[in-house]
Amino acid sequence: MTKKMIFVLGILMVSCGLSAQSKAEKALTTFSEKYPQEKIHLVFNKNSFVSGENLWLKSFVFSGYELSPTSTSMFVELYDSNKTQISKKILPLINGQGSGSFTLPENLKEGVYYIRAYTAWMSNFSEDFQTLRQFVVYNPSSPQKLVLNDTSEWSASVFPESGTFVEGINTKFAVRLQSKGIPPSEWSGYIVDAEKPDLKLTSFKGFDQNVGAFSLTPKAGIKYQLIVNDAKGNQRVINLPHVSDSGINLQVSTGNEAVKFSLKSKNITPGTLYKIIGTINNQLVFKVNSEKIFEKTFSIPTQQLVNGILQLTLFDDKENIVAQRLTFVQPGLLRIKKPEVLLSNLDESPRAENTFSITPNLNNSAYTVLVMDGSLESSEDENSLLSTLWLTGDIPSKIYTPSQYFKPNHNPEALDALLISEKWKRFDWRNMMAGTFPIISYQPQPYISYKGKVTIQGKPAPNTDLNLLFEIPEQGTRLSQVKTDDNGFFNLKGLIFEDALKFSYQLNDPKIPKEQVQVIFQPDYSFVPLKKALPESIYHLVQRIENDQPAESVKRSVATKNAQNNINEKATLIEEVRLKARKVDKTKELNDKLSSPLFKSLNENIFDFVNDNNSAQGFTNILQWLQGRVAGLTIEFSMGNYTPKLRGSRVNIYLDEMMVDPSLINSISVSDIAMVKVIKDYFAGGFGGASGAIAIYTKRGGITGSLSDATTSTKLKKTVLHGFDKETSFVNPDYNDENFKNISEDLRTTLYWNPYLETSSDESKIKFFNNDDAKNFRLIIMGFDTKDYIPIYYNEIVK
Template sequence: MNKLLAMVCLGFLLTFQSTTKAQVLDSMMEVYANRYPQEKVHLQFDKGAYNKGETIWYKAYLMTGIDLSYISKNFYVDWYDGSGNLLMHTVAPLFQATASGSFDVPANYSGNKLEVRAYTRWMLNFDTAFLYHRNITVIQPQVKTSIAIPKTQVYLFPEGGNLVNGLNCRVAFKATNQFGNPVFIKGAIKNNKQELIDSFMAEHDGMGSFSVEPKAGETYQIYWMDENGQSGTTALPTALPNGATLSVQPAPDKAILFVERSANDDPLYKTMYLMAQMNQQLVYKSRINFSAKTSVVADLPTTELPTGILQVTLFNANWIPVAERIVFVNNDNYSFQPRVSFPTVNLSKRGKNTIEFFVSDTAFANMSVAVTDADVPVDDKHSIYTDFLLSDDIKGKVYNPAYYFSSNADSVVHHLDLVMMTNGWRRYNWADLAALKTPAIKYPPETNFLKIEGKVYGSNNLGGESSFLNVIVQGKDSSKQFLVLPIHRDGTFEQDGVFFYDTVKLFYMLNGKRSSNSGAVVSFTNGLYNLQPRHVSINSTLTNWSDSMALRRMQYFMDEQERLRKLMASATLKEVTVRAKVKSALQVLDEKYATGLFSGGDSYGFDVMDDPRANSALDIFTYLQGQVAGLQINMSGGTPSLTWRGSTPDLYLDESPAQPDMIQSLPITDVAYIKVFRPPFFGSVGGGSGGAIAIYTKRGNDGKKNYNANTPGLDNTILGGYTRFKQFFNPDYEKSTDAFGDDVRSTLYWNPFVLTNKKSPQVKLDFFNNDISKKLKVIIEGFNADGKLTHIEKVLE
């Protein structure tokens, strides 16, 4: 976290006096913030519910506090069925703190939900209760399910954490059923003498509050009845004989603090301290002199704070926490607003539609857009706002979090404060901080993408100058790369900067000897987190779609998709004419040389070996001059400079980063193939806002040394890489409508990477309607380089 939050003071409280313990807590909080930042996750899905056999597309966003997170390079998503069985463990590379992927719902899936858990390996070092998880509805038509008997549970939460005899305390409550969904209750509070203390009633989504002043020798219970007529009792926590309480009341531009202590002479409560932090940053600290008073009321200004959860802690004279409370600060300073327009709207069958984005901010923006049939279910209860600003920072389920961002009305603010009082949060272990104890880090941050690493067993004389492992990496497209990996004295070896999807085959030998004759055993890993399949406890909460029209619409799409599937399966082909499309020379070169994110893509290709112009070019840059529209190459001054759309393209030599002088000195006669990627190029670490130029040198039968992976005696193994995800298919009906069958897609368009910057603030996107939709819903989410968020919903009709 690099952003410095303003220090806020309580004006009428006595000035702060430093103590050794206070300094320890200060320094340890800074250590935690700098060395152990907490990552948070949001996933945008293309829609809110799915049929069997459909593809789920997602875009992942990562933040630490109010900043984009660049801690991790790899992102993991685990897909579980409703019983907690792992269906698939996927991994995707992170670019600009984002990743994208997909998951196919099995065609024979019988459950009515999936659970998604998403995280980075760094996040596994901390409280796993804060890992992202979300239930996804799978529509199962014509399946009768038994209605579970509701079971209401009531939870009580004294404000600040404890009741104290003789001190008035507000107690919040939350009533839920066994699925975590809210239940309305009402009732009364009685003491152990069955005397009525007060009555209560839920105010919003099963939540409410009441006040009680405990007395010595008394215990208390609430007697409640729920909306189904069931009744029960819940005991209040036992009150402490003496101590202090903390109450916080949110208000415009401030939080009103009320601190009260027991009326005794305990020196631990004659001097007390208040500390507040947000996003792991200390924003307030003060000392309270209670020698002549038992209560204090003060205003904590919040106008300079970012939007989010503020944690306030009350300490006694020995800096031991006695009360803690969180409060939500909403300064409406968390968003940016792209200008979205629709120059072309055509909702006829296969009609063309156009979306235009314009972002006036100069900061780089990274967004995703989903267009669906407007009558199918969408997840309107969660958004990038609700996850990053609320749900990711508290424990437990927040029912319909979008409601709390729908308005700044006093009622909504009050209801959100009930959420603050009835959910757990990211707590510091103050005892650990005071003892200078830091978290145990089992999983270091993944600062690289893939690796080829491992260990050699059973071989002597390792670690010398001649200890190398020769490896040939062969992709599924038969592309090959030769690596020479130094072996350390402990037998380990590693190669960073590897990038591939699916799997590769590794052929290897030790020090020029066939490993089968050396007696050595070599193990390989890709450096990624390897989840061991296991049964997990699934959050049983599930969004119940009460919108019968939406369910009927999903049923219609399912029936149409099933009809087309059966029609295709039963079709009799009387005469089949097979026409094979001959691959172009550039396609052959691309399959031979380009791998991973360098293969395919929106690019220009140049067959340098068979281009007569290469014979007269002084170097690669003079060869490319004038060949690519928009790419400017300036050769004045000796070292060439390149610009494209206001940014500098990244250079790669055989898919490894290179500098202009290195490329300029490369004889063009050694070059086989050049690819120029239009901006942005996601194979670049920085996001590739200026595109990229990839130069491939000759290999194999092009005249370079041919490393033969099929040489007899070479040991080999298979190594997995990133999960290969589906690409969303966007048909182009302007070119041809006869080449496609019936179009019954419920997701009309999905684009996980819509990028803008100062030089390119505008983006234009085209998509086509299906055969049946008459109304479309557009949802846009994203963030910019300043950590501002956006969420936009539009309906086309």
């Protein structure tokens, strides 16, 4: 995206006359390079919930109009409507995407709740750009119930194009509605002279529940008023701005081929040189600085720009801001890649098996796939991936159903009017040109990071080696050595693990008793308190009357919860039976338990010393035993040490996946070794991109077999680090399995949920089972093409 915009910038600046960077341009360059902006889109597995249910979410973190490379962790918090925090989690981000879940408490009262999502980097900027998503939780036993606020008062505001209203210049206005509840769906307005209220000068009809537009050529001395009426007869009277006898109006028209603009002026100071700067995503894409700026219409070609908000700013020769205007690039030609979906077998019968497949996109690592009962709403109905990417992620004001502006039948005029009523708030020109930039208090840390401090008898231990023995579930024990700095501190960065990570520690110096050593850890990240108020909701609570019967939609939600709980119980029992019956190759099981994904290869020789002693007891060095046992591997003996070579080239040795010197192997008893593997090709954990290795794993972490000193781990001090919050597994029933046949009622809303459906060279296939009454299905498929910087999006009801 950046390369595209810089290329266009070069063409347009040359055509308009190249000049040295001004104060505004230098400030913009600094802001763009040092302060990249992130925004988050959240997708929920459904639109409303019942207390006690699980809420699953998927996140897309963007930097501008591409997936963000900045953050690798995301903070997610759950609030009630009183801003009381109920739960919080930290989730990993892989290539700008993450997923997680919340278990809603059984005693949660009925009401509107909020999910807040942000990164550490986002905490340096305005909270207005953090994500706050509302959702509804029903609870029929709660003393109060939710009702839609469809009778709330509404207000209207009026905005002249570019912010100026000058005598004799035809000016376009946007009219914006706001309401604590639901804005009127049908409304209209007209303009009058305040002294002649019965004479309509012009009239219009609202585009949608947010905005409408009209044009007017003002005359001096007239006080104009806007009269707005809704379908229920409610009326609002708004005064238009004072008509100025001098000034400049920036007029913009946006099409698929170009953004065109011109300047209309009256009574301005002669000889003043003006310039216009165009920016997208805080980057300069257009500049014109011409003495003939009032004599022509300028055109910005859009074919090499991305969809997004273009800000045009008019400066005078002292770099004062004269006029500003936001518009959307190619509103009628949205660049969206629609995945090819092959609907091979769809059956609307109750509990029928359904399948479809998605043709892979090689520039998209994974799809997010959601299948719902087609009669129900999704979280994408209100604010979609497209509207977050292109609108609400950068425009924090309240917009009713922003997803409507990017649907196939959207109205480009409505989006343009909406942007007339907005201002770009990611930065302030005046502050930037004055040298005032955001204060960076939070740096993004790689994944989970911790700070540690080592003390001996309460005093810092500077420049000291500390051994850490990590107990990794299903992978055994990993040894790591760190060195403290001059003040006894050290850092652990880039840890990727869920729940808790147990480990033991001791100083490398055996002369210092363990009782004198203490290691204190603290996370190198922090949740940041929410300062702003929660947004208003279109719902409000009323007292539940005695014997009140829940709405049919709520009854269905309760039934859905019960069905899903039943399905989860069945799935758990089935999995337990499968685990007991499963026959696993013991050596493969050992390799899976000891080897991390980084130390696995398709071309490896494994020697199992837990399930087979391999006649190694007579050898004092495992490298000596390996001689002649692997084709291409030779072991050379020199100066009392064994040196392995693979196909004539020296290879590295790893002890519990940490690279060590061959001399260290002399001290490892063969009886303490659980497994050895010779990797013959490149592998991800190779130091410096090395090809080939010998990996030696010791009998630790619950491996069958005994250590030379079985009490070693108990002698060391232990502690626990907390990692990413574990996501609850989403369970889909399989009605081909007899165990699911006795589920009495299935009214599930979400029929399939997969936040990471990996793409491959073959078609990605999805199987799901219908509930008891769905007659069609809503398919939502999302991703992002990282080569063309284009969202991948599919949201359709299919039969």
